[in-house]
Structure formats: C-alpha cells, structure tokens
Amino acid sequence: MTRVTDDIIIRTVARVFMPFIQIYALYVIMHGHHSPGGGFQGGVILGASFILYLITHGVEDAKKRMSELKAGLLSSFGLLIYSGIGLLCLILGSNYLDYGGLSTLLNVIPAQARSLGILGIEIGVGIAVMAVMFSVFFDISTGGILPEDEEDLGVNK
Amino acid sequence: MGLFALVFLCLYRAVFGPGVLNRIAAISAIGTKTLVILLLMGFIYNRVEMFVDISMVYALLNFIGTITAAKYLEMKGEL
Numbered sequence: 001m002t003r004v005t006d007d008i009i010i011r012t013v014a015r016v017f018m019p020f021i022q023i024y025a026l027y028v029i030m031h032g033h034h035s036p037g038g039g040f041q042g043g044v045i046l047g048a049s050f051i052l053y054l055i056t057h058g059v060e061d062a063k064k065r066m067s068e069l070k071a072g073l074l075s076s077f078g079l080l081i082y083s084g085i086g087l088l089c090l091i092l093g094s095n096y097l098d099y100g101g102l103s104t105l106l107n108v109i110p111a112q113a114r115s116l117g118i119l120g121i122e123i124g125v126g127i128a129v130m131a132v133m134f135s136v137f138f139d140i141s142t143g144g145i146l147p148e149d150e151e152d153l154g155v156n157k
Numbered sequence: 158m159g160l161f162a163l164v165f166l167c168l169y170r171a172v173f174g175p176g177v178l179n180r181i182a183a184i185s186a187i188g189t190k191t192l193v194i195l196l197l198m199g200f201i202y203n204r205v206e207m208f209v210d211i212s213m214v215y216a217l218l219n220f221i222g223t224i225t226a227a228k229y230l231e232m233k234g235e236l
Contacts, residue, residue, distance in 0.1 A: 010224065035206070041214070045214060051221065051225075052224070055224055056224070
C-alpha cells in the first residue's frame with residue numbers, strides 16, 4: 001500500500017512538475033508524425049505523470065484525481081475513438097483505417113484527411129494507454145484491494 | 158569516449174556496490190550519462206531537435222524510476 005509521504009521536497013517537486021509533464025505528453029501526441037513519439041509514447045508520459053502523483057501523494061489523493069472507474073472508462077473511450085474512426089472509414093467506402101475516405105465527410109483533400117485521421121487515432125491511443133498504465137500501477141500498488149473494501153472483507157491493515 | 162568509461166565505472170558500483178542505496182544512485186547516474194550520450198549522438202547525426210525529445214523522456218522516466226525504487230525501499234522498511 002502506497003502511503004502518504006511527509007517529504008515536502010518530493011511532494012512539491014511532483015506538484016510543480018505534473019503540468020509540465022502533461023503539456024510535454026500532449027506535445028508528443030500532437031507532434032507524433034513529425035518527430036519521434038506518437039500516441040503510445042505520449043500516453044506513457046501522460047500515465048507517468050499520474051503515477052508520479054500516486055507515488056508522492058498516496059492512493060487517497062490520487063483517487064480524487066483519477067479513480068479506478070474513471071481509468072477503466074477512459075481506456076474504453078480511447079479504444080472507442082480508435083475503432084470508431086476506423087469503422088467510419090469503412091462506412092464511407094474505403095478500407096478499415098484508410099483515412100483518405102474521410103475527405104468527403106471533413107470536406108478537405110485526401111492528404112489533409114489522412115493527416116487529421118492519424119491525429120485522431122493517436123489521440124485515442126494516447127488516452128487508452130494513459131488509462132491502462134495508470135490502472136495497472138494502481139492495481140499493483142493497492143494489491144487489488146481498495147481501502148473501503150478492507151473493512152468489508154475483514155482484511156488486516 | 159570518456160563518458161562511456163564513466164558509465165562502466167558506475168556499472169561497477171551498481172553491480173558490486175555495498176547496499177541498495179548505492180545501486181540506486183549508480184543507476185540514476187548511468188541514466189544521466191546516457192542522456193548526455195544521446196544528446197551528443199544528436200550532434201553527430203545533425204538532428205539535435207529529435208534527440209532532445211527522446212532525452213527529455215529519458216530524464217523524466219529516470220526520475221520517476223528512482224523515486225519509485227526509493228519509495229519501495231521505504232515501504233519495505235529497509236532504510
């Protein structure tokens with residue numbers, strides 16, 4: 001069980017760093033097709049910021065920011081964006097994940113539609129990876145047992 | 158080249174070092190040296206702007222990994 005630390009240096013550094021880490025993760029996701037990175041890498045950095053928060057501020061505070069339920073919903077939502085864009089291409093008459101078919105819907109030329117489509121895919125992958133990273137770390141650090149379940153199950157603290 | 162030699166000196170401390178704290182500090186130092194080597198590689202290949210991105214991620218994950226290892230040791234009561 002991850003306890004709350006009373007080390008003020010670590011807590012302050014984590015709190016100050018978190019927005020910058022998240023901005024950098026968004027940069028990696030949005031700029032993925034011009035530089036190293038992309039959806040998965042940006043999602044890992046975004047998940048690392050939440051993991052840093054969980055380590056430094058404890059499970060209780062982290063659950064207020066990002067609960068297990070929210071992480072599960074977000075991972076499904078990211079997958080929905082990914083497969084939704086793919087199926088949208090399929091419905092519009094091209095192959096699965098062939099973004100050129102989106103050009104009629106978005107009213108742009110196919111090259112621009114490909115750029116926008118891959119951006120949408122990367123956003124979906126980033127959200128899914130962030131949520132899965134966080135929920136894996138959350139489950140490991142709590143051992144799958146949440147504090148409110150411990151009284152119900154009679155588990156010793 | 159000197160940096161590579163220093164990495165191996167840190168690796169010696171990480172493998173044979175007495176105590177866990179020495180190993181954690183050695184691995185953190187290796188991470189920092191790897192970051193500098195990455196940036197120098199960027200200068201060699203004339204694509205610094207790409208290697209800066211990679212090295213920033215490396216520094217971030219190194220930091221979080223060190224904190225996590227220290228936290229784990231504190232939890233186990235080995236300090």
